[in-house]
Amino acid sequence: MRTRFSANLGFLWTELALPDAIRAAKAAGFDAVECHWPYDTDPADVAAALRETGLPMLGLNTRRGDVAAGENGLSALPGRGAEARAAIDEAIAYARATGTGAVHVMAGFAAGEAARAVFAENLAHACDAAPDLTFLIEPLNHRDAPGYFLQGSTQARGIIEAVGRPNLKLMFDCYHLQILEGDLTRRLTDLLPLIGHVQFAGVPDRGPPDRGEVNYAHVFAHLGRLGWDRPLGAEYRPGGPTGASLDWLRAFQGGPGG
Numbered sequence: 001m002r003t004r005f006s007a008n009l010g011f012l013w014t015e016l017a018l019p020d021a022i023r024a025a026k027a028a029g030f031d032a033v034e035c036h037w038p039y040d041t042d043p044a045d046v047a048a049a050l051r052e053t054g055l056p057m058l059g060l061n062t063r064r065g066d067v068a069a070g071e072n073g074l075s076a077l078p079g080r081g082a083e084a085r086a087a088i089d090e091a092i093a094y095a096r097a098t099g100t101g102a103v104h105v106m107a108g109f110a111a112g113e114a115a116r117a118v119f120a121e122n123l124a125h126a127c128d129a130a131p132d133l134t135f136l137i138e139p140l141n142h143r144d145a146p147g148y149f150l151q152g153s154t155q156a157r158g159i160i161e162a163v164g165r166p167n168l169k170l171m172f173d174c175y176h177l178q179i180l181e182g183d184l185t186r187r188l189t190d191l192l193p194l195i196g197h198v199q200f201a202g203v204p205d206r207g208p209p210d211r212g213e214v215n216y217a218h219v220f221a222h223l224g225r226l227g228w229d230r231p232l233g234a235e236y237r238p239g240g241p242t243g244a245s246l247d248w249l250r251a252f253q254g255g256p257g258g
Helices: 018-028 043-053 081-098 113-129 153-163 174-180 184-194 216-226 247-253
Strands: 005-008 032-034 059-061 102-104 134-137 168-173 195-200 232-234
Touching: 005 018, 005 247, 018 032, 018 043, 043 081, 059 081, 081 102, 081 113, 113 134, 113 153, 113 168, 134 153, 134 195, 153 168, 153 184, 168 174, 168 184, 174 184, 174 195, 184 195, 184 216, 195 216, 216 247
Parallel strands: 005 032, 005 232, 059 102, 102 134, 134 168, 168 195, 195 232
Antiparallel strands: none
């Protein structure tokens, strides 16, 4: 079985309008796409590009909040419940308009029991409002996002289990979790029932996955042995034209476990 890959258009082909980036991903040989914050693009234009290319849109993020003030999500911020739920509802509407399967609910910079309680409340709202969608939560590493609420897979597991909704899953980002915890293949095995999507990038520079300290050929083969058959999300910084960074795609599509 060939390993399938999704292009994260938050980092890849960022010089293009989102519909054109979808077309570029198709031309490059990707099997799916995903994005960060598509809200400035008419969802009808995104849906048209997806129909044209035949690519599914796997996921998108809730809004970060006041980006100029340094915010990176709202859903774990005490006192911001109405804004967080509005961002969730907006993401649900955009996902449905574009046929997107999952929404990453961004927690934001927070800590403590009050933050945990409001995050769980907002996640329950999301899951109950759209049982047809998958909602994802993602630990971010302490170097790129110091002070982010979700700081590890154990914490994320506890929240998923406490919320207790079948459509709440873990975004297993190999880049972040390698920096936070390491031991990726064992963690993938342990967390597999909770994982809704897998992302990757080279470590430590978040560049293409065929460089750095993680042997992704091994990781992808391990996922194949575990029975993972969904596209894996390429969320890396290409460091130049995206097309010039894609040697890894051709190699891994036909590589071990592929």
